[in-house]
Amino acid sequence: MSLKIVVLAKQVPDTRNVGKDAMTPEGTVNRQALPAIFNPEDLNALEMALEIKDRVPDTEITILTMGPSRAAEIIRDSMFRGADNGVVLSDRKLGGSDTLATSYAISQAVKKTGKFDIVFGGRQAIDGDTAQVGPQTAEKLEIPQITYAEELVNVDENIITIKRRLERGVEVVKAQFPVLITVHSSAKPCRFYNAKRVMKYKHAFSKSEAEANNLDTNIWNQFPYLKIEEWNAADVEAEDNRIGLTGSPTKVKKIDNVVLTQKENMTIEPTDENLDNLVKNLIDTHIIG
Amino acid sequence: MANFFDDNKGLQFQLNNPMMKEIIRLKERDYADYGKYDYAPKDFEDAMDSYKRVLSLIGEITGEVLANNAESVDNQGVRIEDNAIIYADGTKENHKVLTDAGVYGLSLPRQYGGLNFSYVPYVMAAEIVSHGDCGFANIWGLQDCAETIYEFANDEIKDKYLPMINQGYTCSMDLTEPDAGSDLQSVRLKATFDEANNCWRLNGVKRFITNGDADIKLVLARSEEGTTDGRGLSYFVYDRRDGGVTIRRTENKLGIHGSPTGELVFNNAPAQLVGERKLGLIKYVMSLMNGARLGVGAQSVGLSEAAYREALQYANEREQFGKPIIHFQQVREMLAKMRAKTDATRALLYETARCVDMYKVYEAISKERKLEPEERQILKQYTRLADMLTPMLKLFSSEYANQNTYDCIQVYGGSGFMKDYPCERMYRDARILTIYEGTSQLQVVAAIRGVVSGGYLNRIKEYEQVSLTGENANALQELRNILLPLREDFEKCVERINAFGSTSAAHEFNSRRLVEIAGYLVMAHLLILDSDRDSQFLASARLMTKMAQEKIAERKAFIMNFEEKDLEDYLTLTAE
Numbered sequence: 001m002s003l004k005i006v007v008l009a010k011q012v013p014d015t016r017n018v019g020k021d022a023m024t025p026e027g028t029v030n031r032q033a034l035p036a037i038f039n040p041e042d043l044n045a046l047e048m049a050l051e052i053k054d055r056v057p058d059t060e061i062t063i064l065t066m067g068p069s070r071a072a073e074i075i076r077d078s079m080f081r082g083a084d085n086g087v088v089l090s091d092r093k094l095g096g097s098d099t100l101a102t103s104y105a106i107s108q109a110v111k112k113t114g115k116f117d118i119v120f121g122g123r124q125a126i127d128g129d130t131a132q133v134g135p136q137t138a139e140k141l142e143i144p145q146i147t148y149a150e151e152l153v154n155v156d157e158n159i160i161t162i163k164r165r166l167e168r169g170v171e172v173v174k175a176q177f178p179v180l181i182t183v184h185s186s187a188k189p190c191r192f193y194n195a196k197r198v199m200k201y202k203h204a205f206s207k208s209e210a211e212a213n214n215l216d217t218n219i220w221n222q223f224p225y226l227k228i229e230e231w232n233a234a235d236v237e238a239e240d241n242r243i244g245l246t247g248s249p250t251k252v253k254k255i256d257n258v259v260l261t262q263k264e265n266m267t268i269e270p271t272d273e274n275l276d277n278l279v280k281n282l283i284d285t286h287i288i289g
Numbered sequence: 290m291a292n293f294f295d296d297n298k299g300l301q302f303q304l305n306n307p308m309m310k311e312i313i314r315l316k317e318r319d320y321a322d323y324g325k326y327d328y329a330p331k332d333f334e335d336a337m338d339s340y341k342r343v344l345s346l347i348g349e350i351t352g353e354v355l356a357n358n359a360e361s362v363d364n365q366g367v368r369i370e371d372n373a374i375i376y377a378d379g380t381k382e383n384h385k386v387l388t389d390a391g392v393y394g395l396s397l398p399r400q401y402g403g404l405n406f407s408y409v410p411y412v413m414a415a416e417i418v419s420h421g422d423c424g425f426a427n428i429w430g431l432q433d434c435a436e437t438i439y440e441f442a443n444d445e446i447k448d449k450y451l452p453m454i455n456q457g458y459t460c461s462m463d464l465t466e467p468d469a470g471s472d473l474q475s476v477r478l479k480a481t482f483d484e485a486n487n488c489w490r491l492n493g494v495k496r497f498i499t500n501g502d503a504d505i506k507l508v509l510a511r512s513e514e515g516t517t518d519g520r521g522l523s524y525f526v527y528d529r530r531d532g533g534v535t536i537r538r539t540e541n542k543l544g545i546h547g548s549p550t551g552e553l554v555f556n557n558a559p560a561q562l563v564g565e566r567k568l569g570l571i572k573y574v575m576s577l578m579n580g581a582r583l584g585v586g587a588q589s590v591g592l593s594e595a596a597y598r599e600a601l602q603y604a605n606e607r608e609q610f611g612k613p614i615i616h617f618q619q620v621r622e623m624l625a626k627m628r629a630k631t632d633a634t635r636a637l638l639y640e641t642a643r644c645v646d647m648y649k650v651y652e653a654i655s656k657e658r659k660l661e662p663e664e665r666q667i668l669k670q671y672t673r674l675a676d677m678l679t680p681m682l683k684l685f686s687s688e689y690a691n692q693n694t695y696d697c698i699q700v701y702g703g704s705g706f707m708k709d710y711p712c713e714r715m716y717r718d719a720r721i722l723t724i725y726e727g728t729s730q731l732q733v734v735a736a737i738r739g740v741v742s743g744g745y746l747n748r749i750k751e752y753e754q755v756s757l758t759g760e761n762a763n764a765l766q767e768l769r770n771i772l773l774p775l776r777e778d779f780e781k782c783v784e785r786i787n788a789f790g791s792t793s794a795a796h797e798f799n800s801r802r803l804v805e806i807a808g809y810l811v812m813a814h815l816l817i818l819d820s821d822r823d824s825q826f827l828a829s830a831r832l833m834t835k836m837a838q839e840k841i842a843e844r845k846a847f848i849m850n851f852e853e854k855d856l857e858d859y860l861t862l863t864a865e
Contacts, residue, residue: 194390199330222324
């Protein structure tokens, strides 16, 4: 038994460590001020893929990321943790894509990777928080999807069993391959790097990186595993009118910078009754619950 | 997101020592593995980059996992179940994460699944691990046994056991017995050859065995019937899967609760001979012991670093009399001395590790080809230096780790005495460091040879001669000017004590004082040399020089006023 898995990953600005320069005066994210990191839930997704590889050693894991050429960093990162290879989908034409255009481009790239059994992705990216790209990609690939995956229960020849984290409980579901699965942050955190893999893959690079840093691509002939594939829109046969700004119906009208301020102050005595009332009040006013 | 390598500039400085270029070139045999193994480096820069990345990985695991588990491991301890020692849950996780990260077997050759790193980063890993959890550092550090197997066992044993290390099989060195502690010559566990099964059989009891239920055990046993001394002992390797060993108990200890200490009964346990008969104690254990002592040095420095950081953070946060307590001079002095002692013993640790690296690599090369005369000379020089510096390192680093964890509690005040903060655990963990792998007293017995032979004196004079070229050269020369008369005091003290005769009670009585004087001088000089390359050590160099001044004066006063008849009072006061 051997499986082919594609893990969708995104390099995102680290919005969890927001400093005072995080937003531009225009209200957009100041990418320069935030370090680029591996989108956290994509790491949960990679771990679930790696768990399958632990159980089914013949599994091949390909990381697919769309973004500027520096996104090759998260492909190396994934290789250090256990992924076999990776592809950067990078093209100026893809800039400004919303979730519709992005999922189209990604689905085209997934198709180009060949026959696959599972596509994994994080539930959502911390820069957009839409949670739409995974499900839309599944639609475009015309395959079933499992969202909010929390735990890999079982995997066999052509069926995977997954525990989903829902708002008020868990649900265990099964799906046949091929399937797309988005993974929730409550799933296992991703494993650490492996020392030998770090030393092996640290020299892996993409075409753009070779051009920017004057690296000799002949080394790919000697050590093919050092090549990080880089595809553009034409390589994945993406139609120009379905990608980038042209292919994105979502228009951001305005972004407001909301600063939360204290409105009222209340002191209650810590009795059971008071606490009970406080919780009820918070639920009634939709602050919690 | 703590990372105990990335956040430790002192460690990074030691890794960048200029000697590393030659050490790595030799270790990599001019980078001969490049292309043969996909993780082998092509040149020095590549190798150094890999060292940094892997140490950073270990630093991350230690900061994120080991340090977080340390408290629960201390609380839970170990237990025996079905004749097996069960680690604390946190210990199991630590071991699994490090195994999955592929960092066991750091210094083993690649043909055995190792990373073929030189000894210096291996020691650094031990220091980092100990920073996270001093007790776990034993389970990690016992992979030292693989070094002994690699150096002395035959190919059949090497091929069987060495690849197991990277896969996470653990080791123990089974030396101590109820009546053979510091005096290992009295080991009684019996080894007899079983002709029918072509193996040795071990029978007897071992006690205080760290990680006693390890997968791979190196056992010191009496193979020569009728002998009573060290020349009748041989070294054996035992595979846990072969059975024949009963875990009788695990000890209930003051500290390092995560590190199981077992009492074992060998009952016809099958084993294979390592190396040659009769060389067990006099050659192999001595070699393993040197490595283990250096390991305790690393463990001590790691714990000192942890204690310093704990105390520093608390002293900045805790306010009394309207200000953080660090602003009180007595508190600040304690903290600054903790820093200086940590820097000093770290300098000594890696000075020793570099010497070990050099002689180990030439020893390994000597098995592949005949060494050139000048190479033999280098091998001899560094072997001598490593033998001389190792007991000094073990002595000072372990005593300082005790002082630093003691002071850490003092900075915390009453809170430090409570179980609520890690400092009390560190204090308990530190206590074994001056005891196992040879007590401080035994380190003095080993180190006094370097005093009598003039070895330390020569080394100190060499340090004095190294030219200072950095931006702090003038300031550092002033420190050397302080040390110069202290070195002369050292010579006078040695002369006076030697006059009693090197085997006299008076000599034995004063030996620790002499070794300590040498130690203060060596550490101060090392910090001066480090400061010449990096100003971060300048304050520590100054503090250590002043401490040398104070401590040497005290010892000199004792020695110069010492008379042989003084010993009678010690007899009187201890008479039954």
